[in-house]
Amino acid sequence: MDKLARSAEEAIRNIPDGATIAVGGFGLCGIPENLIAALRDRGTSGLTIVSNNCGVDDWGLGLLLANRQIKKMVSSYVGENKTFEQQFLNGELEVELVPQGTLAERLRAGGAGIPGFYTPAGVGTPVAEGKETRTFDDRAYLLERGIKTDYALVKAWKADTCGNLVYRRTSRNFNPLAAAAGKVTIAEAEEIVDIGALDPDEIHTPGIFVQHVVLGRHYEKRVERRTTRSPKGENE
Amino acid sequence: MDKLARSAEEAIRNIPDGATIAVGGFGLCGIPENLIAALRDRGTSGLTIVSNNCGVDDWGLGLLLANRQIKKMVSSYVGENKTFEQQFLNGELEVELVPQGTLAERLRAGGAGIPGFYTPAGVGTPVAEGKETRTFDDRAYLLERGIKTDYALVKAWKADTCGNLVYRRTSRNFNPLAAAAGKVTIAEAEEIVDIGALDPDEIHTPGIFVQHVVLGRHYEKRVERRTTRSPKGENE
Amino acid sequence: MKSSRSKIVSRALEEIKSGMYINLGIGMPTLIANEIPAERGVMLQSENGLLGIGPYPEDGLEDADLINAGKETVTAVSGASCFDSAESFAMIRGGHVDLAILGGMEVAENGDLANWMIPGKMVKGMGGAMDLVHGAKRIVVIMEHVNKQGESKVKRFCELPLTGQRVVHRLITELAVFDFHGGEMTLVELQPDATLEEVREKTEAYYQVSTGLLGTEKEGRS
Amino acid sequence: MKSSRSKIVSRALEEIKSGMYINLGIGMPTLIANEIPAERGVMLQSENGLLGIGPYPEDGLEDADLINAGKETVTAVSGASCFDSAESFAMIRGGHVDLAILGGMEVAENGDLANWMIPGKMVKGMGGAMDLVHGAKRIVVIMEHVNKQGESKVKRFCELPLTGQRVVHRLITELAVFDFHGGEMTLVELQPDATLEEVREKTEAYYQVSTGLLGTEKEGRS
Numbered sequence: 001m002d003k004l005a006r007s008a009e010e011a012i013r014n015i016p017d018g019a020t021i022a023v024g025g026f027g028l029c030g031i032p033e034n035l036i037a038a039l040r041d042r043g044t045s046g047l048t049i050v051s052n053n054c055g056v057d058d059w060g061l062g063l064l065l066a067n068r069q070i071k072k073m074v075s076s077y078v079g080e081n082k083t084f085e086q087q088f089l090n091g092e093l094e095v096e097l098v099p100q101g102t103l104a105e106r107l108r109a110g111g112a113g114i115p116g117f118y119t120p121a122g123v124g125t126p127v128a129e130g131k132e133t134r135t136f137d138d139r140a141y142l143l144e145r146g147i148k149t150d151y152a153l154v155k156a157w158k159a160d161t162c163g164n165l166v167y168r169r170t171s172r173n174f175n176p177l178a179a180a181a182g183k184v185t186i187a188e189a190e191e192i193v194d195i196g197a198l199d200p201d202e203i204h205t206p207g208i209f210v211q212h213v214v215l216g217r218h219y220e221k222r223v224e225r226r227t228t229r230s231p232k233g234e235n236e
Numbered sequence: 237m238d239k240l241a242r243s244a245e246e247a248i249r250n251i252p253d254g255a256t257i258a259v260g261g262f263g264l265c266g267i268p269e270n271l272i273a274a275l276r277d278r279g280t281s282g283l284t285i286v287s288n289n290c291g292v293d294d295w296g297l298g299l300l301l302a303n304r305q306i307k308k309m310v311s312s313y314v315g316e317n318k319t320f321e322q323q324f325l326n327g328e329l330e331v332e333l334v335p336q337g338t339l340a341e342r343l344r345a346g347g348a349g350i351p352g353f354y355t356p357a358g359v360g361t362p363v364a365e366g367k368e369t370r371t372f373d374d375r376a377y378l379l380e381r382g383i384k385t386d387y388a389l390v391k392a393w394k395a396d397t398c399g400n401l402v403y404r405r406t407s408r409n410f411n412p413l414a415a416a417a418g419k420v421t422i423a424e425a426e427e428i429v430d431i432g433a434l435d436p437d438e439i440h441t442p443g444i445f446v447q448h449v450v451l452g453r454h455y456e457k458r459v460e461r462r463t464t465r466s467p468k469g470e471n472e
Numbered sequence: 473m474k475s476s477r478s479k480i481v482s483r484a485l486e487e488i489k490s491g492m493y494i495n496l497g498i499g500m501p502t503l504i505a506n507e508i509p510a511e512r513g514v515m516l517q518s519e520n521g522l523l524g525i526g527p528y529p530e531d532g533l534e535d536a537d538l539i540n541a542g543k544e545t546v547t548a549v550s551g552a553s554c555f556d557s558a559e560s561f562a563m564i565r566g567g568h569v570d571l572a573i574l575g576g577m578e579v580a581e582n583g584d585l586a587n588w589m590i591p592g593k594m595v596k597g598m599g600g601a602m603d604l605v606h607g608a609k610r611i612v613v614i615m616e617h618v619n620k621q622g623e624s625k626v627k628r629f630c631e632l633p634l635t636g637q638r639v640v641h642r643l644i645t646e647l648a649v650f651d652f653h654g655g656e657m658t659l660v661e662l663q664p665d666a667t668l669e670e671v672r673e674k675t676e677a678y679y680q681v682s683t684g685l686l687g688t689e690k691e692g693r694s
Numbered sequence: 695m696k697s698s699r700s701k702i703v704s705r706a707l708e709e710i711k712s713g714m715y716i717n718l719g720i721g722m723p724t725l726i727a728n729e730i731p732a733e734r735g736v737m738l739q740s741e742n743g744l745l746g747i748g749p750y751p752e753d754g755l756e757d758a759d760l761i762n763a764g765k766e767t768v769t770a771v772s773g774a775s776c777f778d779s780a781e782s783f784a785m786i787r788g789g790h791v792d793l794a795i796l797g798g799m800e801v802a803e804n805g806d807l808a809n810w811m812i813p814g815k816m817v818k819g820m821g822g823a824m825d826l827v828h829g830a831k832r833i834v835v836i837m838e839h840v841n842k843q844g845e846s847k848v849k850r851f852c853e854l855p856l857t858g859q860r861v862v863h864r865l866i867t868e869l870a871v872f873d874f875h876g877g878e879m880t881l882v883e884l885q886p887d888a889t890l891e892e893v894r895e896k897t898e899a900y901y902q903v904s905t906g907l908l909g910t911e912k913e914g915r916s
Contacts, residue, residue: 432772443773
């Protein structure tokens with residue numbers, strides 16, 4: 001069961017124009033940078049991207065935006081990006097805003113074969129428009145739908161060649177959910193280890209959810225807001 | 237944030253008669269044996285137990301059955317237990333049978349604040365009786381409800397004193413789901429480690445889901461079906 | 473002559489293709505596990521939370537924390553992963569498992585399956601069967617063609633309470649292999665030593681016979 | 695005299711009790727994190743997947759893989775755990791977080807909160823705010839009492855699109871603390887240097903005044 005692709009280019013080659021893709025990451029943390037760059041280089045267009053954020057102007061999914069490859073974004077927060085605002089105001093870009101917990105759960109549901117679930121988030125707000133509101137035990141909830149995508153691009157810390165993934169710290173975020181929601185999931189990792197090198201109990205995404213694995217060529221891991229304290233313990 | 241109880245007896249003392257309790261374990265694997273024994277000794281009665289199975293005649297939840305402490309079981313499979321059959325046929329014991337995946341998801345939903353979700357399991361079967369059937373994308377699904385319980389009893393391999401839990405191999409099973417579904421969750425562990433000894437990325441149940449932790453005094457870890465092969469590789 | 477069971481198991485093995493993720497039900501399907509050639513490179517899923525079931529442990533090396541869905545002690549292969557029951561059924565319900573091979577009590581000509589309530593016995597529960605039949609990409613049922621009384625288990629309609637409606641893709645018995653499409657059943661293969669006539673006699677269901685076997689004709693006891 | 699912000703932050707700190715699990719929103723609420731005395735023994739949750747946020751890292755020790763929901767580099771305390779976003783919102787939606795302290799743009803007398811769409815600006819998204827207001831056991835909103843034009847942000851009805859209906863348990867401004875019960879709002883505390891009259895002048899909402907402050911009277915600009 002060898003799922004190793006030789007390069008990010010090879011791994012994303014079959015993604016067609018117009019595909020729907022779930023992409024892991026929160027802000028610029030845990031984003032599949034090599035796969036995004038390969039997709040930018042290939043120029044695949046008309047994409048619908050399901051991802052919590054849309055990168056910044058010159059990094060992450062912002063690269064695909066700048067290159068006009070994205071038709072629609074499904075996100076909870078897209079505020080870090082001028083290109084985004086321009087394309088949205090020009091009518092070039094569609095946006096579906098989803099509460100962050102609902103977005104996470106919709107991806108999980110899609111991956112888990114659950115077509116719909118109820119959540120209180122968004123009741124009585126613009127998010128509720130066009131959705132069924134239903135009362136359980138005297139509280140109101142919205143019906144939200146699971147999301148399955150044609151592809152998923154995720155970023156792991158370590159992967160083995162049969163697709164088992166381990167994430168590091170808060171770079172986990174939406175990655176396991178995207179991995180399960182994608183019909184074809186492509187994972188990039190900072191390190192590829194031998195089968196058997198990962199303990200079965202430490203694996204975050206079992207290989208069954210992953211179709212292709214690739215070693216990331218280079219990681220920039222850009223930081224969006226560098227906040228530090230001085231060694232004396234005072235805040236910057 | 238020290239959640240360490242001195243004993244299983246102390247940890248379960250406040251569970252009242254008539255409580256609803258989610259109990260981790262699959263068969264006899266990963267069951268909270270010390271907490272069950274303490275509950276048997278205390279004699280707490282009229283219990284509703286949500287657990288995939290109900291132990292065997294003389295072990296696991298079977299101990300509570302034999303002692304007539306259980307009023308109702310919510311399970312997917314209860315076939316290993318003669319006492320069970322007797323009490324059920326006598327009308328002493330109520331049983332709600334739930335498909336295993338639905339039971340797992342109902343507990344997860346309860347813990348995650350989701351009051352209901354749709355699943356295909358059980359459509360057109362006795363499980364569908366009294367439930368809403370609804371079509372999404374030309375397939376039929378049942379509406380199933382989340383389960384929250386008054387208490388949860390779970391078994392971990394390692395725990396730290398602030399309630400972070402790590403499970404081992406297939407003893408994980410329903411334990412993390414029960415932990416999240418219980419309003420008050422009591423975890424027993426084979427080993428209690430210092431805070432900071434567990435890597436944040438290896439924790440299966442974060443401490444926020446756990447109110448009390450206790451070191452299991454003794455583990456029998458009974459095996460239900462001992463299957464082995466001879467060293468030559470032939471099956472028993 | 474091979475036993476009914478070994479004919480069924482042998483034929484079921486052919487369903488298993490390289491690279492598949494597979495769930496094997498309790499009972500006869502579990503027997504298949506030990507027969508799968510290692511070089512086929514498949515991963516067996518156990519719904520209690522293990523992907524990558526290995527052979528039974530050597531005597532004395534049993535691990536009470538490592539069991540399969542039949543509660544038997546097992547081992548884990550290299551590359552195995554463990555997870556909780558919700559994640560396990562996310563795999564199953566979400567269509568990530570390529571194939572489930574399940575036992576059956578009755579299969580109807582429209583693909584209905586009954587395999588969880590034994591007539592006249594205490595109801596023990598459905599376990600994970602109802603989730604599996606709606607989740608795995610392909611459902612293969614293996615069972616003996618007739619019951620101990622000689623009555624056909626391949627029926628016009630299931631009499632037992634259902635596990636799932638129209639969920640079976642393929643049925644393998646010691647006599648034949650049937651496929652199900654659009655609510656209809658087709659005989660696609662005869663097992664060694666079986667004849668069309670024997671299948672006809674022992675099958676209550678109506679079925680087509682695939683052209684490869686005999687041209688298309690309407691079959692079945694009626 | 696203390697600034698408005700420091701009055702709000704000081705008062706908000708009193709909401710934080712020993713042993714609590716707390717989510718602090720982006721912006722002013724994040725400032726509270728650095729002021730919580732270590733001996734209070736609380737755990738801060740970050741909805742991007744961290745329970746146990748520590749202080750900012752020392753210069754040069756930033757870890758790009760360890761950020762908070764405001765995308766700032768942070769550290770993790772001893773006993774911290776990491777998890778995916780679905781698990782994070784399971785904690786939140788499931789009522790496991792004891793307290794969320796969030797910023798606000800408008801709060802209405804019935805407890806409605808608006809804090810995600812800035813008037814006249816491009817909509818950036820609600821992030822996790824809509825989940826938090828329905829999930830955490832207790833919602834405390836902190837905000838300045840009036841906007842830059844001097845208009846009350848404590849209103850009869852929210853004019854901005856809502857984040858949630860009747861979700862606020864307590865509102866802390868630089869002038870006062872209000873509690874919400876059954877769709878009604880009560881002034882329960884005055885901040886240092888504030889007077890009942892000043893609060894009355896700067897509050898559009900109708901509110902009760904708690905007996906401890908002045909006997910119960912109907913207050914508010916009308």
